[in-house]
Amino acid sequence: MAARKPTEATDTETTDADRAREAAVEAALGKLGPDAKARLLGGRDMWSLHALPEIGLKPLVMSDGPIGVRGTRWTADDPSIALPSPTALAATWDQDLARRAGALLAQEARRKGVHVLLAPTVNLHRTPLGGRHFEAYSEDPYLTGVIGTGYVQGVQSGGVGTTVKHFVANDAETERFTVDNRIGARALRELYLAPFEAIVAGAHPWGIMTAYNQVNGVTMTEHRYLVNEVLRGEWGFDGCNVSDWMAARSTTGALEGGLDVAMPGPRTVYGEPLAASVRAGEAEEGAVDEAVRNVLRLAARVGVLEGAEPVVTEAPAEIDGAALAREIARRSFVLVRNDNQTLPLSRSAGRIALIGAAARDARVLGGGSATVFPARVVSPLDGLAAALPEGALTYAVGADPSDELAPADKGFELCARCRDVKGTVLGEGGLPSGQVQWIGDDLPEGVTHEAMASVEVVGTFTPRESGEHSFGTRGLGGFTLTVGGRVLFDGVQRADAGADPFEAFFGSPVERGTVALTEGEPVEVSLLHRLERKAAAPLPGVLFSLVHLGPRRADDELMSEAVEAARDADTAVVVVATTERVESEGFDRRDLRLPGRQDDLVRAVAAANPRTVVVVNSGAPVELPWRDDVAAVLLGWFPGQEGGAALADVLLGAEEPGGRLPTTWGDLAAAPVTEVTPSNAELAYREGVFIGYRAWERVGATPSYAFGHGLGYTDWTYESLTVEGTTATVRVRNSGCRTGREVVQLYLAPTEPDPARPARWLAGFATVEAAPDESVRATVELPRRAFEIWDEVSNSWAYQAGSYEVQAGRSVADLRLTRVLRTAPQGAR
Template identity: 75%
Template structure:
């Protein structure tokens, strides 16, 4: 049956189902029944719709290592591949994971822009550029939905920072909204037909997004023709009448929401037309039909149309190495065959492979850089030294801990058990072990052992709100209450900060018993039921200068020193923004000292977003690994040894905090004005005249490229670029095409990305690539006409390796 016929049949089934529902059932269908799902309605053959967090893995309804997930590299890494088809493959894998976990809708992708490098959730979004963001997002959405799983493109719109994210009023000009912040959403709606959109916590120009009738009903649904469902960010919905009139279909989570009984009452009181409720229910039923949980309606993707099974570990490794961006290389990479390597850095042993907050999942395993290099380098050629530890606080219990959790009721009887990955529990809503409910759960007990890697005084502590009893090696380190503290972000207040409770002298390799008893904190009036606490730990603190000195000695005697530097969860995570772009701890001092001892020093930067690199000119090579996912260590070994080429290009500009054009994220009197207008990212860097550390689009491989020619065809609709691999090995190049108006206009950027394409070639081979130039690239948003306006005139169409390295150009008049 043709797609159009299928759509018609599906719509008929939806209408028939809608006609059988009474008001209370319809209102209830728009409210979460728990943390992750909508209620089933057996009378119309509707099963419960299940949603789950992403975007780098599928958590499922239970956030637990008992139900592990593939952990792909961070969204910044995916965007660094500049490969929409690879993003599509990532989406297909995530759909496969979702189906395995019984999930119908993935709460991803995040397509907010990198307005500023200090955004705390920067790692979870793709790029500072709306065109690149849209292109990667299109691939991702197509991939997920080709597997019969829905997406919710988020966070609609201008949710670009974490400071006061629930209440901030972002004041954005109509032009900046259209040309920057709405643009990725528009491109994805037009080209990928997403089945869902998530509206954000924040307010835009005086109206909270869940009530934004203009942006949702008039722009998203009206102008763009979006026919999917609109779900709130979790706890973003605040007004029954305001939200339903503003175009919000589903208020999450449940069971306490502004919909359900409150919505039915509003209809009966004459405050809301029942037809408005019907339209929201229609959108939910259409989604249910598409994912195959509404009887009588064929799903959008049938079993016979499902993509072939994907090897998740292999794809995670491929994305990671394709995402690594080699920003500097004076010949140190690839590593010399047979040479000795000193691997240095705490993150080389305990890699950070994903960001904090909603992006967190539990993989079955994590391959660290130390693991990866140990597996491929000849025995006896690799040494390791910590050098500097970026963790300045206690962190959730990790390496060396073997823990299980027991759930007890008020009488002390065991009602459930669970594993304890990283010493952390985060059970929200129905996300509880089998047999456990929030009403019956009174106490959670961790029991197990800890085997230290080093001897000395180990610090143990707790994180969370409630009563704790912590015992290590027979010593009671704490027995008391941790009170609720104030915090700007309610999630941060609830989860609390790690608190040290005492030190215990331990011997390397000798296990000790560890237990933590937690009496559940149940605040009155909480918007959702949640249990969140951690056992935290820190290894013995050695003198930082001694650690650096040891690393220097290791580096001095090695052919190559590889230093892995990193951010921590206290630097990059959901719920707060960064105060600066510096690496935490003594890592900058470590790099300088190692580079002084060994001129052949390679630095691997393990961060999800930009950090300052004050030593970058003093080292032989700098490789950005982002948060590389669970297979990151093997991917790193592939690239360092030259088995694979680093394939990434920067999706966002890297520079210093002082030079960054946009760093303000704190509102004044509740309002944050986007005074920079359309000038963010490389557009703003070019206008300011400041030189970043590394420009947007920059990235080196293991071969060289010569740009030979460019020709603009079809009246400016396409650019044909010829490049030649002028190096000594096969490789891949990302041909980037920028559009620059010949007549300078201070109201417009000097240039902007208009298209790109990846090419592969053998040594000496020339290849041509055709890059479409969309009509929108020649338009601006005319605020007076409230419409897109074509900008005639002469343009330079420039092709090159980055926005700052443009090699060939052609003039076109449109």
């Protein structure tokens, strides 16, 4: 039987299948007693729910996304495809490409025995300082909803569930466990809830993840109004509501607030506490039944409930993961400047000087729970070296973005060896880096938390360069660090008062000593970590790192070498980047500057070579103070495992950079909305509906690069715009000399300015392709919601009749054609 997508089935087929699954769910529910029901609603371990053999229910397994599927163990022993960051996917402005990405991740999930992917993140880029923005799509709710819908459709077309997250308003990381985000009803509806609503309507997701934060005084895992009345009631969501990990705090509060599953296990607010609350009359058994029903429905859909046919009964055709990763990367690259058509470079364009630490050691994904371990990573150096003739490429570091020690990586071959109190080896597992991050049952085979007394990261290090190498630790507890037989540290690291619960994971590394090493000569390394028992911990975990930094060379010396390389080359390509200490889960950014002396490096190289191309390797906006002094600027996001190969494709002209900005790039001093730090545990969204480009236009400020901006390798002429009813048709002509792709963007702007509404907003878009001198049409249906606002008096959507300009163009700041559309009053909904 062929794969079956809910979005492609007929109403009759879908109804029949759903009815059959509902019957199986009800039959299974009727066989369960109160204790079994309560047990099912609490996690069995870090990633799965309890099996209930008495009803034919197998364990339901979840895993982090969104750019790969890690599986139930945080290890490189089972590598994962690493796609470009969600900001990169959104930069393609292509729902079908998002759908294909989701289908690939479903394939990965099935391979790893995962039934539910903890993705996508559809929170908004409210301010440019959000530390986790690389994991979300855009500042615009409409674009976010379109890309998120495609992603969810793709994942679920492979028979794997999604949990659209983080519901709702987890738009920053500062005090994320406790912050109370105070949001007006209109902004909440028009901005922050809008992507979730669009995805529920367009993709029928099988799961939602509720966030840590509060909204207007109520924590989201207990938010009865937003979950039961809005999500389930108004929108008709019939999936499973899963808590963010350790977000659930109250048994009865969570149940009454519509939370179905409290993760992770085994100690949760559900399970035995819930059974006891039911027996005591504090929790309603009917509410428990409804939560169990939602869990069983999810289990039926993904195929782990006997007697229920899953939504997808046969896996779709296999997808080449590396090829798709490469395609998404090149389609996501945004060319924001291309003076005198510097790009594309010819393969016979002479000598190219590649400069930057990130050109050699690529940062392909963001930090935190989104991390996966790909089988290979193609760096810019790898990609260009493979594509260019021998001798055409030189490389110089130029400036390192960080002088902070990082988890041991290049040149290290390590494993983690676990011992009991007597020193007997219990088991060991391979490590992709010096970072150990075992939570719950994520342990090497044969090892348990109860028996384990110590973990030793042990192996060899073969230096890539001679000199003084620094070694250190990250994490809490007792450590003994030894390099080449020499003990560099033997002591205990304690937590600071009031530290984040994930300090061991996200905390700062501590340098413990230096050792003089010779290039190419291996040395033995060991970091022994003595475990401390923490009875109060919600779940057992081992989190620590062996960290390292190569020989420190003077910045001026490195930059001098880069300048000489640039001066001797026909073209200089400088790769600049953020680091994991700048963009990661767990904290927000303090500024938008590139770390280290990378700005100085770009200026120095540009002064030496007027043909300087800068590639920006960041997941979210950074300031580019030299942008007008270089020949070209290409934004590469976190480009995934094939990023270097995709970069070579684009720089050398084999492919066109297809991306358009999904969020505004500008200097922090000019940014209209920047607050991420709560005051007295509250963060007021005072700006209302004015975020992103809406806010930039309101204050009359000009950003570095506007929302929607992006250049290709051809030119486009906007020839005509017609509007019939709410259907807009734009005719564009490829007026350049090569085939290309254009994202035609449609904005609505009231002809009579209204200070309570943005000057304009994205109402639709379409992608077209054309050969040179070919004319093509883009047809866009303007949705009703584009003409509505949330009326806080009637607490409903209100259609705003009147006169609007329909504006077509290449970005919010480059609008080429305008037509007036007059709308008549319509009935309320």
